[in-house]
Amino acid sequence: MSDEGPAAPDLRSDETAEVVVDRTAPHPIVGVPVIEVAGVWKTYRSGSLEVDALRGVDLCVDRGEYVAVMGPSGSGKSTLMHILGCLDVPTAGTFRLAGDDVRSMSEEDLAQVRNRRIGFVFQQFNLLATLSAWRNVELPLLYAGIERAERRRRSLASLERVGLADRVDHRPGELSGGQQQRVAMARALVTDPDLILADEPTGNLDSVSAGDVLALLADLHRSGRTVVLITHDTEVAAAADRVVRIRDGRILAGAPVGAREVR
Amino acid sequence: MNLLETFRTGLDAVLTHRLRSVLTVLGITIGIAAVILTVGLGEGAQQQVGSEISALGSNLLTVTPGSATSSTGIRGGIGTASTLTVGDAAALASKVVAPDINAVAPATSVQETLVAGTQNWTTTVVGTDPAWLTVRGRSMAEGRFLVAQDLASRADVVVLGATTAQELFGVRDPVGQTVDVAGRPLTVIGVLQPVGSSSAASTAANPDDQAVLPLTTASALLFSGASRNAVSQILVQATSAATLSAAYQETDAELLNLHRVATPAQADFTITSEQQVLSTATSVDRTLTVLLGGIAGISLVVGGIGVMNIMLVSVTERIREIGLRKALGATPRVIRRQFLVEASVLGTVGGVLGALLGIAGALVLPHLISNPIAVSPAAAAAAVAVAVALGVAFGVYPADRAARLEPIDALRTE
Ligand SMILES: Nc1ncnc2c1ncn2[C@@H]1O[C@H](COP(=O)(O)OP(=O)(O)O)[C@@H](O)[C@H]1O
Numbered sequence: 156m157s158d159e160g161p162a163a164p165d166l167r168s169d170e171t172a173e174v175v176v177d178r179t180a181p182h183p184i185v186g187v188p189v190i191e192v193a194g195v196w197k198t199y200r201s202g203s204l205e206v207d208a209l210r211g212v213d214l215c216v217d218r219g220e221y222v223a224v225m226g227p228s229g230s231g232k233s234t235l236m237h238i239l240g241c242l243d244v245p246t247a248g249t250f251r252l253a254g255d256d257v258r259s260m261s262e263e264d265l266a267q268v269r270n271r272r273i274g275f276v277f278q279q280f281n282l283l284a285t286l287s288a289w290r291n292v293e294l295p296l297l298y299a300g301i302e303r304a305e306r307r308r309r310s311l312a313s314l315e316r317v318g319l320a321d322r323v324d325h326r327p328g329e330l331s332g333g334q335q336q337r338v339a340m341a342r343a344l345v346t347d348p349d350l351i352l353a354d355e356p357t358g359n360l361d362s363v364s365a366g367d368v369l370a371l372l373a374d375l376h377r378s379g380r381t382v383v384l385i386t387h388d389t390e391v392a393a394a395a396d397r398v399v400r401i402r403d404g405r406i407l408a409g410a411p412v413g414a415r416e417v418r
Numbered sequence: 419m420n421l422l423e424t425f426r427t428g429l430d431a432v433l434t435h436r437l438r439s440v441l442t443v444l445g446i447t448i449g450i451a452a453v454i455l456t457v458g459l460g461e462g463a464q465q466q467v468g469s470e471i472s473a474l475g476s477n478l479l480t481v482t483p484g485s486a487t488s489s490t491g492i493r494g495g496i497g498t499a500s501t502l503t504v505g506d507a508a509a510l511a512s513k514v515v516a517p518d519i520n521a522v523a524p525a526t527s528v529q530e531t532l533v534a535g536t537q538n539w540t541t542t543v544v545g546t547d548p549a550w551l552t553v554r555g556r557s558m559a560e561g562r563f564l565v566a567q568d569l570a571s572r573a574d575v576v577v578l579g580a581t582t583a584q585e586l587f588g589v590r591d592p593v594g595q596t597v598d599v600a601g602r603p604l605t606v607i608g609v610l611q612p613v614g615s616s617s618a619a620s621t622a623a624n625p626d627d628q629a630v631l632p633l634t635t636a637s638a639l640l641f642s643g644a645s646r647n648a649v650s651q652i653l654v655q656a657t658s659a660a661t662l663s664a665a666y667q668e669t670d671a672e673l674l675n676l677h678r679v680a681t682p683a684q685a686d687f688t689i690t691s692e693q694q695v696l697s698t699a700t701s702v703d704r705t706l707t708v709l710l711g712g713i714a715g716i717s718l719v720v721g722g723i724g725v726m727n728i729m730l731v732s733v734t735e736r737i738r739e740i741g742l743r744k745a746l747g748a749t750p751r752v753i754r755r756q757f758l759v760e761a762s763v764l765g766t767v768g769g770v771l772g773a774l775l776g777i778a779g780a781l782v783l784p785h786l787i788s789n790p791i792a793v794s795p796a797a798a799a800a801a802v803a804v805a806v807a808l809g810v811a812f813g814v815y816p817a818d819r820a821a822r823l824e825p826i827d828a829l830r831t832e
């Protein structure tokens with residue numbers, strides 16, 4: 156599949172490809188969805204106030220799909236992404252990640268899943284201001300227990316892939332918003348995860364930078380990864396193969412590949 | 419994530435918030451330095467008292483008239499009754515009666531003004547016999563000390579302490595000069611070797627400022643009102659420190675016998691040893707050391723609370739960072755360790771700086787306050803260990819708070 160990726164193919168080297176095989180080993184059955192959400196509710200309690208952010212969400216994403224979750228502000232998109240990213244657990248319903256029920260996992264397991272299998276891209280970039288670009292990118296590798304020289308090698312390769320080879324020692328404050336988001340994307344793909352979760356990745360960017368980010372996501376999708384893109388923007392959602400619309404915590408419609416949303 | 423990496427990350431955080439880290443470290447530094455200095459002061463005072471008293475002769479007993487144990491007032495307090503005589507001293511000097519006694523010197527002293535030409539100087543005038551030099555462990559700088567002949571003939575001679583000679587004669591050679599004591603001209607026959615000024619810890623008056631006369635001359639001249647044979651103290655030197663208690667018992671038994679006292683409780687004299695003075699002085703010092711050390715210890719705890727305070731602020735301020743690290747795969751254990759490393763780095767740096775500051779203070783301060791400060795390497799090492807432990811102990815709670823933060827709550831915070 157490396158011949159499909161147009162940009163720097165060195166991340167798809169043999170060793171990382173092996174890791175992919177390894178990870179999927181317990182679930183060799185073809186067709187097990189990467190994401191399987193069934194009847195998920197999420198209720199936030201603050202004092203006596205209860206907010207149902209998700210009200211029975213069903214969602215299935217197959218391996219290698221590029222799905223956009225679209226809805227207005229406050230519709231529960233971020234809440235859904237936090238559950239998909241194992242950052243939060245549903246109040247009710249089940250979420251299976253590549254067939255594993257998240258509820259059965261310990262906190263350590265979840266940390267490992269986030270570390271090895273998921274790459275996050277946030278609207279606010281979430282870079283550590285005191286660290287240089289490559290030191291930000293290496294963080295997931297640090298928690299994966301990878302040795303320093305290897306961390307640096309992979310971080311630089313990842314930064315090169317997002318077109319920031321000449322900015323590796325710059326701190327976030329010395330980079331433009333678009334460059335910062337590309338650093339965040341380099342960080343998301345440095346562990347070579349199956350699943351990329353992007354929550355309004357273009358929300359804070361100008362149209363040119365937003366185009367760069369979407370191009371990178373498309374590129375990642377082409378190289379075999381599952382991508383879930385969260386947005387409130389129809390045009391952005393159009394980049395995906397499939398659009399899932401969400402409103403008031405409920406999924407409105409799922410359209411198959413090619414069936415574009417028109418509003 | 420291995421320990422080295424955790425350490426690097428923790429160190430990074432400490433270095434990033436430089437001013438804050440410095441201020442936190444300062445609290446620990448001051449606390450550790452204070453503990454080292456106060457304990458060092460106490461140690462130094464104890465060592466000084468010990469060496470001073472051993473210089474006085476730790477095998478020395480002092481017999482004074484009166485009873486220290488009497489609370490009835492029937493017999494007077496120490497020194498009020500002149501029940502000790504030259505005869506008592508002579509009896510104790512006998513090797514048959516008291517084999518463990520090396521030398522005995524009867525002594526009587528009074529404050530008197532000495533006159534040499536136009537110079538006046540008031541000092542302690544001691545009437546004693548030739549054994550005084552041995553018993554006091556003194557030696558001559560110049561001239562000679564009293565001899566038996568001086569006592570027998572009530573010679574008009576005097577031996578001066580170095581300070582006394584200096585005050586009366588300045589740079590002139592005092593030996594052979596004349597000093598008037600109570601109107602009688604006395605010839606200076608010698609000057610005592612100085613022993614150095616005594617500190618407040620010593621109970622005796624300045625040993626370099628006194629005039630020593632034959633006891634017989636002094637009695638005739640200065641103590642004519644009282645019995646000529648009465649003395650205000652008898653100094654008894656045991657043959658060694660080991661025989662001190664034997665010498666004590668021999669002295670006690672012989673004096674009870676001579677004074678015809680049936681029960682020791684009725685004794686009309688008191689025997690004290692320098693050892694007792696030493697232990698009293700050191701116990702006072704020890705109390706003071708414990709007290710000061712306690713206060714310094716409290717300042718150390720305050721320093722520890724400072725670490726905790728800063729770590730809590732740090733956790734609150736870095737909620738986003740913690741959340742992000744967790745989202746990227748940091749386990750609670752790794753986060754906890756990172757914050758513990760930060761706290762212990764603060765504690766360690768504070769401890770090492772505090773030990774250095776304390777040692778520097780111990781070297782510099784004695785020149786300013788004339789008190790010796792003793793700092794042992796073991797005490798300094800212990801102080802550093804305490805600082806590290808303090809950092810870790812006060813870092814546990816903040817680290818735990820950080821470790822338990824939900825990644826999602828942490829990420830959501832603006
Ligand atoms: N921690 C929380 N506590 C209470 N309510 C929350 C919390 N997080 C989100 N919500 C609420 O849940 C709803 C969905 O929020 P969110 O998932 O952030 O929406 P979106 O990302 O689509 O804008 C909103 O009404 C929001 O106010």
Ligand SMILES: [Mg+2]
Binds near residue numbers: 232233234
């Ligand atoms: Mg949102």
